Amino acid sequence: MSDESALLREPWSNFGRQREAGKFGIWVFLASETLFFGALMLTYTVCRVEHPEAFAVAGRETNIWYGTINTAVLLTSSLTMAIAAQAAEESAPLRRLVLACLMLTAMLGLAFIVIKGFEYKEDIDKQLVPGAGFALSQPGAQLFYGFYWLVTGVHAIHLSIGIALVSRLFWVLLRRQLPAKDNPEIEVTALYWHLVDIVWIFLYPLIYLPGRAS
Amino acid sequence: MTDALLAGELPLPPRPDYLRHGSTISSWLATTDHKRIAILYAITITFFFFLGGAAITAVRLELFQPNGWLLTSDTYNKLFSFHGIIMVWFFLVPSIPNTFGNFLLPLMIGAPDVAFPRLNLFSWYLTVAAGAFTVYALVAGGVDTGWTFYTPYSSMFSNTHVFAAAAGVFVVGFASIATGVNFIATTHMLRAPGMTWFRLPLFVWAIYATSLIMVLATPVLAISLLLVIAERVLGLPIFDPARGGDPILFQHLFWFYSHPAVYIMVLPAMGVVSEIIPCFARRRIFGYDFMVYAMLAIAGVGFFVWGHHMFVSGQSALASLVFSFLSFIIAVPSAIKVFNWTASLYRGQISFESPMLYALGFVGLFTTGGLSGLFLASIPVDIHVTDTYFVVAHFHYIMVGGSVSAFFAGLHFWWPKVTGKLYPESWAKFAAILMYAGFNMTFLPQFFAGYLGMPRRYHTYPAEFQIYNVMSSAGAAVLAIAYLLPLGYLTWSLFYGGNAAKNPWGATGLEWTTGSPPPPKNFDRQPRVDRGPYDYHAEGMSAGTDPPEMQNARETR
Amino acid sequence: MSRPGESGGIVRRLWARNLLIWAALLALLVLSLLAAYVPMGRMTTASGIIIAGVKSTLVVLLFMELASAKPLIRIAAISGLVFVIAMFALTFADVLARI
Numbered sequence: 001m002s003d004e005s006a007l008l009r010e011p012w013s014n015f016g017r018q019r020e021a022g023k024f025g026i027w028v029f030l031a032s033e034t035l036f037f038g039a040l041m042l043t044y045t046v047c048r049v050e051h052p053e054a055f056a057v058a059g060r061e062t063n064i065w066y067g068t069i070n071t072a073v074l075l076t077s078s079l080t081m082a083i084a085a086q087a088a089e090e091s092a093p094l095r096r097l098v099l100a101c102l103m104l105t106a107m108l109g110l111a112f113i114v115i116k117g118f119e120y121k122e123d124i125d126k127q128l129v130p131g132a133g134f135a136l137s138q139p140g141a142q143l144f145y146g147f148y149w150l151v152t153g154v155h156a157i158h159l160s161i162g163i164a165l166v167s168r169l170f171w172v173l174l175r176r177q178l179p180a181k182d183n184p185e186i187e188v189t190a191l192y193w194h195l196v197d198i199v200w201i202f203l204y205p206l207i208y209l210p211g212r213a214s
Numbered sequence: 215m216t217d218a219l220l221a222g223e224l225p226l227p228p229r230p231d232y233l234r235h236g237s238t239i240s241s242w243l244a245t246t247d248h249k250r251i252a253i254l255y256a257i258t259i260t261f262f263f264f265l266g267g268a269a270i271t272a273v274r275l276e277l278f279q280p281n282g283w284l285l286t287s288d289t290y291n292k293l294f295s296f297h298g299i300i301m302v303w304f305f306l307v308p309s310i311p312n313t314f315g316n317f318l319l320p321l322m323i324g325a326p327d328v329a330f331p332r333l334n335l336f337s338w339y340l341t342v343a344a345g346a347f348t349v350y351a352l353v354a355g356g357v358d359t360g361w362t363f364y365t366p367y368s369s370m371f372s373n374t375h376v377f378a379a380a381a382g383v384f385v386v387g388f389a390s391i392a393t394g395v396n397f398i399a400t401t402h403m404l405r406a407p408g409m410t411w412f413r414l415p416l417f418v419w420a421i422y423a424t425s426l427i428m429v430l431a432t433p434v435l436a437i438s439l440l441l442v443i444a445e446r447v448l449g450l451p452i453f454d455p456a457r458g459g460d461p462i463l464f465q466h467l468f469w470f471y472s473h474p475a476v477y478i479m480v481l482p483a484m485g486v487v488s489e490i491i492p493c494f495a496r497r498r499i500f501g502y503d504f505m506v507y508a509m510l511a512i513a514g515v516g517f518f519v520w521g522h523h524m525f526v527s528g529q530s531a532l533a534s535l536v537f538s539f540l541s542f543i544i545a546v547p548s549a550i551k552v553f554n555w556t557a558s559l560y561r562g563q564i565s566f567e568s569p570m571l572y573a574l575g576f577v578g579l580f581t582t583g584g585l586s587g588l589f590l591a592s593i594p595v596d597i598h599v600t601d602t603y604f605v606v607a608h609f610h611y612i613m614v615g616g617s618v619s620a621f622f623a624g625l626h627f628w629w630p631k632v633t634g635k636l637y638p639e640s641w642a643k644f645a646a647i648l649m650y651a652g653f654n655m656t657f658l659p660q661f662f663a664g665y666l667g668m669p670r671r672y673h674t675y676p677a678e679f680q681i682y683n684v685m686s687s688a689g690a691a692v693l694a695i696a697y698l699l700p701l702g703y704l705t706w707s708l709f710y711g712g713n714a715a716k717n718p719w720g721a722t723g724l725e726w727t728t729g730s731p732p733p734p735k736n737f738d739r740q741p742r743v744d745r746g747p748y749d750y751h752a753e754g755m756s757a758g759t760d761p762p763e764m765q766n767a768r769e770t771r
Numbered sequence: 772m773s774r775p776g777e778s779g780g781i782v783r784r785l786w787a788r789n790l791l792i793w794a795a796l797l798a799l800l801v802l803s804l805l806a807a808y809v810p811m812g813r814m815t816t817a818s819g820i821i822i823a824g825v826k827s828t829l830v831v832l833l834f835m836e837l838a839s840a841k842p843l844i845r846i847a848a849i850s851g852l853v854f855v856i857a858m859f860a861l862t863f864a865d866v867l868a869r870i
Contacts, residue, residue, distance in 0.1 A: 010246065010326070010327060010331060011320075011325060011326040011327035011328070011329075011331065011404065017403060020403065020841075021329050021330075021399050021402075021403040021404075023840075023844065024399055024402060024403065024843060024844060024847060025329060025330060025395050025396075025398075025399040027844050027847040027848055028394075028395045028398050028399065028429055028847050029391070029395050029429075030847075030848070030851065031429060031430065031847055031848065031850050031851030032391050032394075032395070032429045032430060032432070032433045032851065033433065033851070034851025034852060034855060035430055035431070035433040035434055035851055035854060035855060035858075036433035036434070036436060036437060038434075038851070038854075038855035038858065038859075039433065039434040039437035039438070039467055039470075039858070040437055041855075042466075042467070042855075042858060042859055042862060043437070043441065043452070043463060043467070045859070046460060046463050046862065046863075046866055047458070047459070047460070047463075049863075049866060049867070050458070050460060050866070051458050054458065064804070068800065068804055071800055072797060072800060075793060075796045075797060075800065075826075076793065078793075078796075078830060078834055079789055079790070079792070079793040079834075081834075082789050082792075082833075082834040083785055083786065083789050086785055086789070087782075087785060090781050090785075091781075092778040092781050093778070094778060094781065094782065097782060097785075130449065130450055130451050130457070131449055138458075139456070139457045139458035140458040142451045142457045142458065143451055143452070143457060143458045143459060145450075146444070146445075146450035146451045146452055146457075147450075147452070149448075149450060150440075150441070150444045150448075150450055150452075154440070190834075190835075191835055194830050194831070194834050194835045197830060198827045198830055198831070201823050201826045201827050201830070202820075202823050202827065204800075204803070204819075204823065205803060205807070205816075205819025205820050205822070205823050206819075206820075208807075209803065209804075209807035209816075209819040210816065212807040212808050212815075213807060213808055213809060213810040213811070213815045214810065402843065426850075430850065430851065430854050434858070460866075462865070463862075466862045466865065470858055517854055517857060517858075518857060518861060520861075521861065521865065524865075528869070529865045529869075530864065530865045530866075530867075530868035530869045530870070531868070532864055532865075532868040533861065533864040533865035533868060536861065536864055537861070
């Protein structure tokens with residue numbers, strides 16, 4: 001049994017319907033996010049088609065270890081987030097599991113940010129910031145890194161929002177201000193989190209894998 | 215008659231309507247009532263309408279003479295840019311969806327509110343914050359890139375406040391997306407029992423189709439502006455040709471949104487007109503199903519035609535051909551709608567109240583604008599008239615002659631419902647006719663000037679074009695008066711107008727079954743729908759003078 | 772009300788299912804990493820993107836539970852993708868066909 005009355009809100013008279021609407025609403029929002037990041041991917045693809053060699057040279061300069069480890073970190077955070085969301089929907093009360101997995105998710109997200117921070121520092125030291133002192137000479141290479149800084153920055157902002165949402169959820173559930181069971185906010189947060197993961201799944205081959213085979 | 219009255223009991227004291235239910239500032243600024251949020255939006259867009267109008271007043275004054283007598287080139291560039299940015303994103307895009315859509319969508323489907331009321335309020339705050347950015351851009355000195363922000367000028371060379379303006383548009387885009395999500399979820403999840411999809415009023419379908427476009431197109435605008443900001447503020451190369459960038463890429467991203475945006479601006483207007491024409495012709499709408507399919511087709515195909523803004527940009531001939539072909543195709547659903555509105559008048563009992571005057575004006579002006587669009591879809595003609603006043607006239611016929619007329623149509627039609635007051639009808643008729651005359655006098659000469667070669671965005675021009683510019687500017691003065699009149703008499707009606715009954719127009723639709731103004735939770739009892747919309751007469755008959763059948767099964771007369 | 776032993780079984784089941792998916796995702800990650808070093812011309816680039824597509828599909832269908840979701844949810848999910856594809860297709864009708 002779930003504490004539906006605590007979770008029911010206006011204008012809904014039926015909790016099941018409210019849940020459905022929340023789930024549908026977040027998927028519609030994710031469709032808009034697909035176009036948001038899709039437009040960024042289009043930018044990358046057009047530039048790469050117009051400058052294939054420069055992108056290969058530039059891609060080689062990225063740190064594949066940081067990139068691969070970070071991808072693994074985010075994939076793991078999706079694991080913990082999925083378990084938290086599924087546990088909240090189970091008939092048995094699994095509050096401690098939900099809380100533990102939410103905390104792990106947030107910590108893995110933070111780990112990503114920290115690793116990214118180290119990577120950014122290395123990129124700056126290697127003069128991979130577009131501008132006067134840029135390390136590579138091909139014009140398209142600056143485009144690659146223009147895209148790199150922008151898209152990883154936008155992704156990091158999305159990830160930070162996700163970490164904030166997950167942390168807030170963890171805190172609210174820990175203090176028992178809301179029940180964990182069947183809480184629609186957990187499902188909505190989980191779907192957002194997985195989107196942020198999927199964006200990175202696509203960014204990985206675009207940023208870290210070009211130019212490795214030559 | 216309430217059941218209590220029928221049972222012989224004393225009537226209950228009247229409940230406060232949504233306007234009188236709480237009168238503190240915080241009951242307005244922290245409201246989650248969709249009707250109050252609609253009012254907040256209405257005040258906001260009215261402010262922006264007159265701000266954008268002030269900018270273009272200066273422009274039209276300048277264009278009285280061919281030699282730049284009033285303004286410098288830089289100031290002129292800033293004025294038309296500001297006019298475009300404000301009118302598109304802070305007036306037209308939010309106008310009908312966020313005022314009438316917010317107010318009427320839950321009422322028309324029989325719901326107590328939208329699906330996510332707090333998100334609704336957040337959308338309004340985002341709009342206000344975005345407006346603050348844009349007003350800052352104006353006050354700080356303006357932006358001169360045109361509303362289209364083309365690169366590399368906007369991202370590398372302009373010395374004006376591109377960042378503030380682009381940031382304002384970026385933020386209001388997210389308000390748009392949030393509204394779209396809200397309305398889509400509301401339409402799917404909160405329809406009253408019996409309100410099936412094909413019993414929905416066409417206005418609901420219009421808002422739904424508009425919301426689909428808002429959700430899917432606006433993110434790409436956000437990215438296009440983000441890229442401009444990144445290049446300009448962070449120095450990251452994206453569109454800089456010297457560093458390998460492709461300026462045409464910006465145009466693809468920008469127009470991928472901005473073409474569907476014009477459908478965001480016109481579909482709600484079509485929805486309004488579809489509500490008004492049946493009411494004042496006392497006829498069912500002709501071809502309801504095709505009206506629905508046409509709106510969905512416009513929304514869908516509208517995503518595939520953006521390149522017709524780029525025929526002279528350096529785009530490939532192949533792409534231009536594809537976009538031109540699809541641009542001709544998209545005229546078809548619009549034409550179907552115009553035909554159906556016209557056919558709805560046949561065998562009707564037509565009366566010419568002001569909402570109907572505006573609605574009929576919409577049909578004519580939208581048709582004219584749409585036909586001129588066909589000329590622009592043809593690549594050879596477009597190459598001749600692109601960036602001339604022909605294009606300016608085309609889109610103003612649709613957006614001003616079309617959408618703004620429909621906005622005023624809806625304003626008058628639903629004014630009694632929203633405010634509970636009746637406006638003076640003679641003033642309203644006069645304003646409607648004056649607006650139609652002023653509009654045509656402003657924009658018809660622009661078709662000629664453009665075809666004969668006068669470029670847009672220039673404040674000096676050869677003397678041979680002066681006659682058209684003088685006519686246009688004179689017409690604009692008439693139009694300005696016609697826009698100010700409703701501001702006057704509608705405000706007057708708030709204080710001195712008569713009280714409106716539940717259904718002063720005798721219209722169908724669930725919003726007319728509840729009080730004028732409605733109670734805070736919209737309905738005393740959940741409506742139960744047992745028939746389709748526009749049931750103004752029995753099927754197969756002409757219009758009569760009998761009252762229509764309401765959609766609510768419980769409604770008694 | 773469920774008994775304590777039942778929770779243990781449910782927890783085990785949750786971890787088993789999701790760890791399996793996670794293992795597949797990591798394996799695909801390693802595969803894309805290795806494939807990037809194999810010179811196959813255009814296929815090298817394509818391999819990374821295709822594998823990313825497979826990983827995303829697993830996340831969407833299994834972690835985001837789209838495989839068991841109602842048709843309405845699935846339409847909402849796919850609509851973004853449909854218009855991204857259109858955006859790519861028509862833009863490349865320009866980019867690839869310029870003389």
